[in-house]
Amino acid sequence: MGADIWTPPTVLLAVDLVILTLRDSRLQVLLVERGIDPHRGALALPGGFLSDVTEDIPSAAERELAEEAGLDAAGLHLEQLSVYGTPGRDPRGRVVSVAYLAIAPRLPEPVAGTDAANAWWTPTDVALADHTRLAFDHRQIIVDGIERARSKLESSALATAFCSPEFTITELQQVYEAVWDVTLDPRNFYRKVQSVDGFIVPAGPTRKTENGRPARLFRAGPHTVLHPPMTRPPRPADMARTPA
Amino acid sequence: MGADIWTPPTVLLAVDLVILTLRDSRLQVLLVERGIDPHRGALALPGGFLSDVTEDIPSAAERELAEEAGLDAAGLHLEQLSVYGTPGRDPRGRVVSVAYLAIAPRLPEPVAGTDAANAWWTPTDVALADHTRLAFDHRQIIVDGIERARSKLESSALATAFCSPEFTITELQQVYEAVWDVTLDPRNFYRKVQSVDGFIVPAGPTRKTENGRPARLFRAGPHTVLHPPMTRPPRPADMARTPA
């Protein structure tokens, strides 16, 4: 406890975005190729530093969402994920990054074409494969983001954020199946989803054609917390290990 | 896209701690009285700036836990809560605070006596009462911390962190009742808690006396996620309206 004038250290503040969507019935994450050092050429999450010292952190996340992903934050689920600030994670200095989780509906196919056009949707299993080179600690951030999405699918209406404003129950089921990496019984899923109060509401008498019998359309209901929650079937891979 | 040399802005990084415990069958939070401006004299969460630019953020949280609360981080649940960095939340500059949620077992009664002795356990309803003056945005941080604890009691074994290493089922029930602010049926609670795989395990043939029949002792089991989860009964305040 010296009596000298001590001033607290300063850090560089960044935001990183885990943007998830459903394409080809697979969970995909948006990655960009880094054009500058460090980690030039490696894949990374969209993100960047605060533009100026007066910028709000959620605003920075929305700005990066538009600049690097070409996505409009309006009508897009965006929530804070966690903070990553281990010393040495960025060689440029002490960088503390606030990670955000964004969920994009499947519709906006063309992500590129905007400012930073070198962005690709990547299936999550590919992004997390051993041979994929990810910058910084972005691998861990992606893992955390996916786990957050998996968890929130149980207790919240987050699944509707993966869908267009109007969607069928089958589409909703595909969200659960892709994110949880399971297969669900359609009949039980129909029953369960419609019994949860305020989860989804019928969207007019409209219907939608594709191949078989037309499906009814729904939209997100008024409730964001699910009572009772959706139950995730136990994955066979989760064998319990007992730490001593 | 200017060609000028742009340097990202720097911010001051702080940690704040929401430390919850159970005292007198009530959920209580540790608050300190601020001795310096801004908000001198107001109540605040324990916390402070990073000590130096090389300090890890979790380490800073543990250091503040020891310095301001006199608690040892070992064997204490500590998890990151969220980040609070709205411009203007601190008049000294752009301060971004990483909030942590800590759960303390009921035993360590004397919190004071250490470096910063002006720390008190405060029932959460008192801390959040309208007449209580809380510094900065700490009211919101406390609300978020309590909600996190409430939520995690459902799906994780967090409740055991409120208890001594060995505890009775009744003590565990009091945790749920205090945090959720509900009353639970002891008989159903016994059945439920013991049926959840790996939640609690019997702790030897030991017993513990107090007033009536001795209670069996348990300790935390190997699993930290609960299958199936504990279900929180709907609070009477949430009157559901059933649309026709």
Place this chain on the structure above:
DNA sequence: ACCACTTCCTGTCAGTCTGACAGGAAGGCT
């Protein structure tokens, strides 16, 4: 028009879980 095929949706049924309630077990105290 009819059939084959696709997808969507409704029903049934047994096992399990939940909420409500009764009553016995095991201590201390007078």
Place this chain on the structure above:
DNA sequence: AGCCTTCCTGTCAGACTGACAGGAAGTGGT
């Protein structure tokens, strides 16, 4: 021994879940 306290085991009806069958509503082929 009684009486009080607290702990714990049982029972039972209703709700929920997982597994499975079969009808409803479209499209396309012949």
